[in-house]
Amino acid sequence: MDREKIIELLNQDLSGEIEAILVYMRNATVALPENCEAGHEMEEIAFDEMRHAEWLSDLIVKLGGKPSMTHRELDFGGSSAKDFVRRVVELEREAIAMYKEHIAAIDNEEVREKLQHILREEEWHLAEFEELLEELGS
Ligand SMILES: [Fe+2]
Numbered sequence: 001m002d003r004e005k006i007i008e009l010l011n012q013d014l015s016g017e018i019e020a021i022l023v024y025m026r027n028a029t030v031a032l033p034e035n036c037e038a039g040h041e042m043e044e045i046a047f048d049e050m051r052h053a054e055w056l057s058d059l060i061v062k063l064g065g066k067p068s069m070t071h072r073e074l075d076f077g078g079s080s081a082k083d084f085v086r087r088v089v090e091l092e093r094e095a096i097a098m099y100k101e102h103i104a105a106i107d108n109e110e111v112r113e114k115l116q117h118i119l120r121e122e123e124w125h126l127a128e129f130e131e132l133l134e135e136l137g138s
C-alpha cells in the first residue's frame with residue numbers, strides 16, 4: 001500500500017476520533033446532572049480519544065501528510081443519559097470495525113502496531129460503555 005493511501009486511511013481514523021471527542025465531551029456535560037457516573041465515564045474516555053487523535057496525527061505527519069481535522073455531522077443520540085450512552089456504544093462499535101479493517105489493509109508495521117494498540121483501548125471502551133448501559137437499564 002502506498003504512503004498516500006495509508007495517510008488517507010489514517011485521516012479517516014482521525015475523523016472518527018475527533019467525532020468521538022466532540023460527542024463524548026458534549027454528552028458528558030449534558031448527562032452530568034442526570035447521571036454522574038455516565039458523565040464522568042464519557043469525559044474520562046474522551047481523554048483517551050484525544051490521545052488516539054494525537055498518535056494518529058503524529059503518524060500522518062511522519063508519513064509526510066497533513067492531519068485533516070474533519071468530522072461527520074455530529075449525532076449526540078437523543079436527550080437522556082441512556083440515549084447518550086447508547087450512541088457512544090454505537091461509535092465505539094464503528095471505530096472497532098474501522099480499525100480492524102485498516103489493520104488488515106495496511107502493511108506498514110509501525111502504523112499497524114499503533115492501530116492495534118488503539119483497537120485494544122476501543123474494545124475496553126466498548127466493554128465499559130456496555131456495562132454502563134446495562135446499569136442504566138437498556
Ligand atoms: Fe479512539
Ligand SMILES: [Fe+2]
Binds near residue numbers: 045049121122126
Ligand atoms: Fe473509544
